[in-house]
Amino acid sequence: MSDYTFTLSSYEPVYAVCPEVRIAEDAIRAQAKRWLEINHCKNGEQPRLTDAFVKSHVPELKNVEGLMAFIRYNMYRDNREVQKLADQSVICAKLAERLEQDLPEKLVEDAINDAHYRLEDMLTRSGLKSADYCKQRGISEDQLYADVEERTVQSLKEDSALKAWAAHANYTLEPEDFYAIIPGDNIEDKAAKRRQMELEGRLEGMEEYARMTKALNEVMDTAMVKRDDDPDLEYVRYGSVSTAVMDAYKEHPEAFIGA
Numbered sequence: 001m002s003d004y005t006f007t008l009s010s011y012e013p014v015y016a017v018c019p020e021v022r023i024a025e026d027a028i029r030a031q032a033k034r035w036l037e038i039n040h041c042k043n044g045e046q047p048r049l050t051d052a053f054v055k056s057h058v059p060e061l062k063n064v065e066g067l068m069a070f071i072r073y074n075m076y077r078d079n080r081e082v083q084k085l086a087d088q089s090v091i092c093a094k095l096a097e098r099l100e101q102d103l104p105e106k107l108v109e110d111a112i113n114d115a116h117y118r119l120e121d122m123l124t125r126s127g128l129k130s131a132d133y134c135k136q137r138g139i140s141e142d143q144l145y146a147d148v149e150e151r152t153v154q155s156l157k158e159d160s161a162l163k164a165w166a167a168h169a170n171y172t173l174e175p176e177d178f179y180a181i182i183p184g185d186n187i188e189d190k191a192a193k194r195r196q197m198e199l200e201g202r203l204e205g206m207e208e209y210a211r212m213t214k215a216l217n218e219v220m221d222t223a224m225v226k227r228d229d230d231p232d233l234e235y236v237r238y239g240s241v242s243t244a245v246m247d248a249y250k251e252h253p254e255a256f257i258g259a
Contacts, residue, residue, distance in 0.1 A: 004107060008161060020083070093158065115148050169215065
């Protein structure tokens with residue numbers, strides 16, 4: 001995609017309504033019982049979601065309502081990565097609507113061919129035929145390939161929009177920008193891999209990806225979002241949302257108790 005140039009109609013922050021990824025209350029109740037069983041039940045004792053049981057086993061939580069608030073908070077905290085990916089999908093889709101150019105036919109054709117190859121390779125490695133794979137999921141083969149093509153084109157639009165954002169920002173890349181895209185257990189590991197890539201002449205090929213990743217981080221951080229399409233609700237800067245949620249629980253834990 002490095003041979004193509006894209007521009008956006010605007011480089012202002014993205015405004016988006018990003019629905020909350022909800023966890024079913026049944027799952028939260030099941031997790032609460034499991035947590036009691038593992039951490040507070042005696043051998044052979046069955047957990048019960050009653051105020052008396054919770055108060056006798058976990059006095060600091062006082063009752064079932066307090067237990068559910070505690071479990072719900074931790075499950076949603078652990079769910080942040082899922083929520084972030086869902087938010088990213090919405091925000092990048094809104095950004096892609098600003099593309100001023102149509103995707104070149106050659107770019108789309110090559111990307112779809114690559115996507116078909118990856119799908120067929122995945123099926124082969126799994127020992128499945130496409131007809132059997134589709135039967136398991138209750139879809140036709142035409143639907144399978146149409147979905148792959150639709151997602152491929154959408155991904156191309158979003159990548160092109162990020163490339164346009166990066167070009168407009170004219171980023172200067174620092175070692176930290178490469179660390180963000182190089183896998184590794186720690187900074188030392190990532191730094192060693194970066195040096196090896198540089199010696200092998202592979203670093204230049206990663207520059208576009210590093211710039212797009214830097215653009216993604218800026219787009220996400222500056223995006224203005226809200227969880228509900230209510231005209232009376234105010235948009236909040238996405239980069240502040242996670243901190244605001246965590247602080248809100250500390251100050252007002254009762255707000256995290258479901259009906």
